[in-house]
Amino acid sequence: MYCYLFLLRLHDGKLIKDRRYHLRTYPNCFVAKELTDWLIDHKEAPDRETGIRLMQKLMDHYIIHHVCDEHSDYKDAKLLYRFRKDDGTFPLSKDVKVFMRGQSLYEKLVSVEESILKVREENSVKYQRTFLGSEMIDWLIQEGEVENRQEAVELGRALLEHGIIQHVSNRHHFFDSDTLYQFWINFRRRRRLTELLNENSSRALSESPDSPFCLRKLNPDPGNTSFLSVQTNKEIKVVSAVRRSSITSLSGNSNAYFSAPPTLVFPPVAECNPKSVLKRPVTNEELLSPGAPYVKKTLTIVGDAVGWGFVVRGGRPCHIQAVDPGGPAAAAGMKVCQFVFSVNGVYVLHLDYQTISSLIMTGPRTLVMEVMEAIE
Numbered sequence: 254m255y256c257y258l259f260l261l262r263l264h265d266g267k268l269i270k271d272r273r274y275h276l277r278t279y280p281n282c283f284v285a286k287e288l289t290d291w292l293i294d295h296k297e298a299p300d301r302e303t304g305i306r307l308m309q310k311l312m313d314h315y316i317i318h319h320v321c322d323e324h325s326d327y328k329d330a331k332l333l334y335r336f337r338k339d340d341g342t343f344p345l346s347k348d349v350k351v352f353m354r355g356q357s358l359y360e361k362l363v364s365v366e367e368s369i370l371k372v373r374e375e376n377s378v379k380y381q382r383t384f385l386g387s388e389m390i391d392w393l394i395q396e397g398e399v400e401n402r403q404e405a406v407e408l409g410r411a412l413l414e415h416g417i418i419q420h421v422s423n424r425h426h427f428f429d430s431d432t433l434y435q436f437w438i439n440f441r442r443r444r445r446l447t448e449l450l451n452e453n454s455s456r457a458l459s460e461s462p463d464s465p466f467c468l469r470k471l472n473p474d475p476g477n478t479s480f481l482s483v484q485t486n487k488e489i490k491v492v493s494a495v496r497r498s499s500i501t502s503l504s505g506n507s508n509a510y511f512s513a514p515p516t517l518v519f520p521p522v523a524e525c526n527p528k529s530v531l532k533r534p535v536t537n538e539e540l541l542s543p544g545a546p547y548v549k550k551t552l553t554i555v556g557d558a559v560g561w562g563f564v565v566r567g568g569r570p571c572h573i574q575a576v577d578p579g580g581p582a583a584a585a586g587m588k589v590c591q592f593v594f595s596v597n598g599v600y601v602l603h604l605d606y607q608t609i610s611s612l613i614m615t616g617p618r619t620l621v622m623e624v625m626e627a628i629e
Contacts (some may be wrong), residue, residue: 263283263288263291263336268283268287268288268291269281269282269283269336269339270282270283272284272333274333279320279333279335280339280340281335281336281339281340282320282333282334282335282339283333283334283335284331284332284333285308285327285328285329285330285331285332285333285334286329286330286331286332288304288308288334289301289304289305289308289329292304292307292308301329304329305327305329308327308334309326309327311327312325312326312327315337315343316336316337316338316343317334317335317336317337318334318335318337318342319332319333319334319335320333320334320335348415351411351412351415351417352415352417354408354412355412355415355417355418355436355438358393358398358412359417359436359438361396362392369384369385369388369389369392370382370383370384370436371383371384373433375421375422375433376422378421380421380433380435381435382435382436383421383433383434383435384433384434384435385430385431385432385433385434386409386427386428386429386430386431386432386433386434387429387430387431389405389409389434390402390405390406390409390429393405393408402429405429406427406428406429409427409434410426410427412427413426413427413434413600414603414604416437416438416598416599416612417436417437417438418434418435418436418437419434419435419437419598419599419600420432420433420434420600421433421434421435423594423595423598423599423600423623424541424600425600426600426603437598437599529566529567529572529574530572530574530575530589530590531567531572531590535570535572535592536570537569537570537602537603540570540592540602540625541602546627546628547592547625547626547627547628548625548626548628549594549623549624549625549626550586550591550623550624550625550626551621551622551623552582552585552586552587552621552622552623552624553585553619553620553621554581554582554584554585554587554619554620554621554622555581555618555619555620556581556618556619556620557580557581560580561580561581561582561613561620562576562577562579562580562581562582562583563575563576563577563580563582563583563587564576565593565606565609565610566606567605567606568604568605568606569602569603569604569605570592570593570594570602570625571592571593571601571604571605571606571609572589572590572591572592572593573587573588573589573590573591573592573593573624574589575589576588576589587622587624588626590626590627591624591625591626592624592625592626593609593622593623593624594622594623594624594625595622595623596609596612596613596616596620596621596622597612597613597616597617597620597621597622598621599612
């Protein structure tokens with residue numbers, strides 16, 4: 254998704270334009286050598302070698318190509334390349350389409366004088382870039398973005414489920430009401446392209462037999478690749494090590510954009526605590542009902558070289574299945590049987606654990622989670 258914003262920057266910088274070569278005009282393309290210069294000048298790459306690696310990564314993942322497809326690798330020369338999005342050959346997934354739609358709506362909203370995006374206050378807390386659900390629906394219909402209110406609600410829900418907007422206190426899904434929401438993604442934050450060199454696939458998460466929130470190794474010894482998973486009954490089970498930086502090696506899949514090649518070889522992975530630690534199923538309605546015996550807590554977890562030190566399971570809502578007693582999550586106050594309310598500001602009670610895994614794996618190392626814990 255970041256590649257889309259990167260593409261917009263190149264268009265704004267006039268680097269992508271129609272170019273003529275050998276009596277033929279090639280629309281919306283760039284000169285490889287000029288782009289490498291641009292990457293260095295704009296501090297997207299520290300040197301030419303890194304710049305070439307970055308662009309080769311885009312080629313490997315079907316994002317850019319040579320205008321005549323005569324070169325399968327990226328050459329730092331006066332050759333013409335093009336983003337596939339600019340010639341219609343880039344396969345847009347549902348996730349990318351929702352992201353692009355959200356970015357387009359955001360830019361449209363912030364560019365008008367009387368925008369519905371405002372600083373508003375709720376429960377003595379001020380929130381930036383907020384809007385009322387009903388206001389957004391009125392605006393979408395007025396601007397011709399949707400045909401009716403039902404379609405607008407569906408669009409709002411898709412934006413919320415993809416973490417683009419959220420209820421200001423993460424308590425509600427998107428509704429046609431006076432409920433207050435805000436844009437959560439900062440579309441104008443410029444990430445460095447080099448951040449993407451080592452990003453891993455989120456698609457592989459759903460096929461991994463274990464959660465990516467890898468439990469830290471206790472008393473690590475050379476050659477020992479096991480973690481200890483602790484349940485509420487203190488039963489110890491050995492789980493094969495799965496490092497945060499090598500999740501793709503579990504399924505053999507790779508992301509449509511960026512994925513680091515597997516660097517470790519693992520023994521067969523065992524299911525971690527396949528039996529739920531919950532004494533009984535709990536619904537979202539039960540968690541959120543007035544007077545429910547649950548308290549919400551905010552945990553800030555700084556991951557280490559291995560992971561965050563916990564396992565999540567279930568869905569709608571998800572719960573904490575296991576916590577490494579010597580890991581970052583335990584130090585932050587995480588316990589088994591807590592329910593996952595939000596991840597880095599994104600409301601997740603309606604999501605399954607694979608989707609929550611994706612949110613965390615593609616987020617920052619410092620993880621901010623809201624959990625709901627039963628009152629004893």
